[in-house]
Amino acid sequence: MARRAEANNRLDDAARAGWLYYVAGRTQDEIATVMGISRQSAQRLVSLAMAERLIKVRLDHPIAACLEAAERLREKYDLKHVDVVPSDPGSSSTTVGIAEAGAAEIERWLKSPEPQVLAIGTGRTLKAAIDQLPAMECPQHRIVSLTGNIRLDGSAAYYNVIFSMADAVKARHFPMPLPVLASSPEERAVLHSQSLVQVALKLGAQANVAFVGVGELGPEAPLCQDGFLSQDEMGELTRSGAAGEICGWMFDHDGALLAGSFNDRVASVPLPSRDNASVIGFAKGRRKYEALRAALKGRIINGIITDEATAAYLLNA
Amino acid sequence: MARRAEANNRLDDAARAGWLYYVAGRTQDEIATVMGISRQSAQRLVSLAMAERLIKVRLDHPIAACLEAAERLREKYDLKHVDVVPSDPGSSSTTVGIAEAGAAEIERWLKSPEPQVLAIGTGRTLKAAIDQLPAMECPQHRIVSLTGNIRLDGSAAYYNVIFSMADAVKARHFPMPLPVLASSPEERAVLHSQSLVQVALKLGAQANVAFVGVGELGPEAPLCQDGFLSQDEMGELTRSGAAGEICGWMFDHDGALLAGSFNDRVASVPLPSRDNASVIGFAKGRRKYEALRAALKGRIINGIITDEATAAYLLNA
DNA sequence: GCGATAGGTGAGTAATTGCCCATGAGCAAG
DNA sequence: CTTGCTCATGGGCAATTACTCACCTATCGC
Numbered sequence: 001m002a003r004r005a006e007a008n009n010r011l012d013d014a015a016r017a018g019w020l021y022y023v024a025g026r027t028q029d030e031i032a033t034v035m036g037i038s039r040q041s042a043q044r045l046v047s048l049a050m051a052e053r054l055i056k057v058r059l060d061h062p063i064a065a066c067l068e069a070a071e072r073l074r075e076k077y078d079l080k081h082v083d084v085v086p087s088d089p090g091s092s093s094t095t096v097g098i099a100e101a102g103a104a105e106i107e108r109w110l111k112s113p114e115p116q117v118l119a120i121g122t123g124r125t126l127k128a129a130i131d132q133l134p135a136m137e138c139p140q141h142r143i144v145s146l147t148g149n150i151r152l153d154g155s156a157a158y159y160n161v162i163f164s165m166a167d168a169v170k171a172r173h174f175p176m177p178l179p180v181l182a183s184s185p186e187e188r189a190v191l192h193s194q195s196l197v198q199v200a201l202k203l204g205a206q207a208n209v210a211f212v213g214v215g216e217l218g219p220e221a222p223l224c225q226d227g228f229l230s231q232d233e234m235g236e237l238t239r240s241g242a243a244g245e246i247c248g249w250m251f252d253h254d255g256a257l258l259a260g261s262f263n264d265r266v267a268s269v270p271l272p273s274r275d276n277a278s279v280i281g282f283a284k285g286r287r288k289y290e291a292l293r294a295a296l297k298g299r300i301i302n303g304i305i306t307d308e309a310t311a312a313y314l315l316n317a
Numbered sequence: 318m319a320r321r322a323e324a325n326n327r328l329d330d331a332a333r334a335g336w337l338y339y340v341a342g343r344t345q346d347e348i349a350t351v352m353g354i355s356r357q358s359a360q361r362l363v364s365l366a367m368a369e370r371l372i373k374v375r376l377d378h379p380i381a382a383c384l385e386a387a388e389r390l391r392e393k394y395d396l397k398h399v400d401v402v403p404s405d406p407g408s409s410s411t412t413v414g415i416a417e418a419g420a421a422e423i424e425r426w427l428k429s430p431e432p433q434v435l436a437i438g439t440g441r442t443l444k445a446a447i448d449q450l451p452a453m454e455c456p457q458h459r460i461v462s463l464t465g466n467i468r469l470d471g472s473a474a475y476y477n478v479i480f481s482m483a484d485a486v487k488a489r490h491f492p493m494p495l496p497v498l499a500s501s502p503e504e505r506a507v508l509h510s511q512s513l514v515q516v517a518l519k520l521g522a523q524a525n526v527a528f529v530g531v532g533e534l535g536p537e538a539p540l541c542q543d544g545f546l547s548q549d550e551m552g553e554l555t556r557s558g559a560a561g562e563i564c565g566w567m568f569d570h571d572g573a574l575l576a577g578s579f580n581d582r583v584a585s586v587p588l589p590s591r592d593n594a595s596v597i598g599f600a601k602g603r604r605k606y607e608a609l610r611a612a613l614k615g616r617i618i619n620g621i622i623t624d625e626a627t628a629a630y631l632l633n634a
Numbered sequence: 635g636c637g638a639t640a641g642g643t644g645a646g647t648a649a650t651t652g653c654c655c656a657t658g659a660g661c662a663a664g
Numbered sequence: 665c666t667t668g669c670t671c672a673t674g675g676g677c678a679a680t681t682a683c684t685c686a687c688c689t690a691t692c693g694c
Contacts, residue, residue, distance in 0.1 A: 012378075012380050012382070014378075015378040015380045016380055016403050018376060019376045019380075019402075019414075020403070020405060022374045022376075023374060023375075023376065023413070023414060024405040024408060024413050024414065025413075026405065026407075030407065033407075034405075034406055034407060049378075052378075053377070054377055054378040055374060055375075055376060055377070056375050056376075056377045057339040057340060057372060057373070057374050058372075058373050058375075059332055059335060059336045059339075059340065059371060059372060059373075060370070060371055060372070060373045060451045061328060061329075061331075061332040061366075061369075061371035063329050063332050063333055063336075064329050065329070085336075086333050086336050086337070088337060088341040088343065089351055090347065090350075090351055091341060091343075096341050096342075097336075097340060097341060100340055134377045
């Protein structure tokens, strides 16, 4: 209790310091004087306010190039939602910008007073976006995970996107306590017969919107790195023409779901219908170019949040 | 044209630089390198982005003290809307904080898809809030000025709040081309019979929300400084017990509208009914304490946006 | 009780940023 | 063509901010 109150006080102070710094435009020295602390402490509070995302910064100006790219993307691929953020050449981050813009879009859905079913995939990009969400109270919505977060070794993955999200927005949530890939179609059937999983499957089918990461394949693929898939399985996949995956569903360079054993073993919830729902992919960066292009071509997603450079590739591809 | 395009390019660059600085977290040196300009130019673009309000900063954390004060104010005065922002002791500004919070509240109303009639007063505080509004497209709403902006000498006041607002949000707007005070009740009747004014009067009566400044009286009052009222008239007013004014309507220390000649000559649109509409006062600072207290007590306003220090006074008064 | 540990503090220092100035390009008026 | 004006630029410097280090304190598990 005391601990909790102290933490709150500290965040309160951070908020106040951040407000004085960013809104009132005082220097950290002035803030220190006003709040009766040392300048260093004021600096710490200000940076804490940023780190805890108490201070939100948003760009409120349509950068012409981004808008134009977005419009052309929308037309070319017949998309429901497009967001193009500026590129940051030189940054190796695969999430900066996407995370903020993605969070804004998720927040837009969450603000709806109508109850919504939001489906969510997994992955670093999505996790980064979720981390940008403010605390909200959204008991009217339901959030369903589209894919399992159990690794080959049985442990749960670090990127437990749905729990972080539910925690931030206080909504009912339906995880998928499954691996991404079952060992056989028969095992998948068994797994899917669990009642918990049944609920998730049913909800997934009625989702109003899905937010998904777009995975590239190959030995470096996050799917392998995160321990959802073995290198052997990955090699087999790329040999059979897979270009990318979304929630484990493998597709080829034309964006057609791969027929055959792999997708028959994917334990994820099927993606919501692109006719009724928005399926929005979050991704940027060279390594995702081909997977994104294929996903858009095959209409596996009908919305995208990406950056200028990736948008340029997708327009020329 | 060329000039216009150049200006847009510059703003685009500013937006991009601001994005890289505030969202991507790069230093100005890095931005300079990336954008191929000098560090100083990068700095200028970043600060231009701030000056032009392309970058919006907001505090997304309920500071406990502010929330609590807001809740107590709401109860004590039975208010529909209360917003309390942190105080910035040492700042002499009467608008910092209020302007941002006020703009956020105005924006909230403007975002409504339902057509709204927004009424708006005048004054420095309101002007500062309007200046914080982002560009929007709100053709569904109508904005009506509650009060004239013609000075004693016949010129229009600098604080032409309604025009700035309509300009920013692209809504139909209905100004009041009148002085604040007519020379006699009869003159007021004549002025009000003009068809332009008739429209404004009618709209004012159906307003869903009104945003108003709260004016203090006395020789230093903005009403005098801005040349809406002569010193003689002001003296007469304070002698007759006036404690403050909203849109020219004078009220005493209990918040009762003054009976008698003054208010009979006020040419403003009557304030919308507090039963059906929100009438939100924007004000903070010592000099407004008494006027605010009276306005709240008499229920001339049923919403307030103010700061901690003012809230504390109002709670103890 | 006691050591380990997390997290906070101030000092000092390096990095970053804000601002003033002199300069020069672009442009309209004379 | 010249003049006067506006506005962007880069240099330089002072102010401000970020980071590291050593130290301190409260809490927790043993």
